[in-house]
Amino acid sequence: MWPYLLPLAFLCAAKKARPPTLAPGDGRKRDWPAIAGHLEMEWLNESPDCDRGASRDGDVVAFKHKGFIAELPSGKTTDGKGRPLQVGLQMDSNIDPETKEDKPLEFTLGSPRLIVGMEAVLRQMCEGEKVRAKIPGALAYNTRAGFLPYDTAVLYEMEMVSITRGDGTIPVETVEKPTSTPAAGESNWSLALVLILLLGMVAGGFFYLRAPKTEKVKGKDAKKDGKKKR
Structure with a gap:
């Protein structure tokens, strides 16, 4: 043994x-x-x-x-x-x-x-x-x-x-202070959040620009309908 x-x-x-x-x-x-x-x-x-x-x-x-x-x-x-x-x-x-x-x-x-x-x-x-x-x-x-x-x-x-x-x-x-460099995961989440905000701003601007045009088209159609009724 x-x-x-x-x-x-x-x-x-x-x-x-x-x-x-x-x-x-x-x-x-x-x-x-x-x-x-x-x-x-x-x-x-x-x-x-x-x-x-x-x-x-x-x-x-x-x-x-x-x-x-x-x-x-x-x-x-x-x-x-x-x-x-x-x-x-x-x-x-x-x-x-x-x-x-x-x-x-x-x-x-x-x-x-x-x-x-x-x-x-x-x-x-x-x-x-x-x-x-x-x-x-x-x-x-x-x-x-x-x-x-x-x-x-x-x-x-x-x-x-x-x-x-x-x-x-x-x-x-x-006492040593932690660095300001984010970890890889934190960096990815931050980037994703920025991209989401940018996409939201672009989409909001798109619908905002589209809205007036739709109202104008509806207005023209209403005039045409009025002429037909007359």
Whole structure:
């Protein structure tokens, strides 16, 4: 019996090891310790007094970062625009490409501005710490079509500059608003409604123009009948 149970246990463990695909602002509840368990983190500068996981929604963090491609899916060597990709290629940074200014990025925890894997790392960090984290595609850019091939793992080097504790609320201006682009079904219904209104206007105009002519014809016929009677 054991030879049959072992492969089953292995398959179950393999399924648990794969993280769910999470997108910023998708509304799904976050289990941050479980998400962090899917990351490979190497501490470059670690504080022994750090209270891991103490950060909460509403805290404002300022951090520096560099992002690189860690693993590409088999056979994938270009992005959605045909640009060449390779392992080790830097694709993200807090350094302004034009001014070269090394300005830390500020982020409110809980707001939909960062990939989920990066936010999970930030929630584990304290001020002054540096970490190198490998993030699987499901917690990185899988939901951003065309940026990187699906299931591309990325590597981020992150340095926590400061943490400002909040009151647990997320400012309204940091919450991602829904786009104004209608869904396909809504667009079709809107188009159908416009066409119906246009047809109604055309039909109404047609009958309106026809009505006076009918009255004139009836008037002429009445005169002819009068002449015949005389």
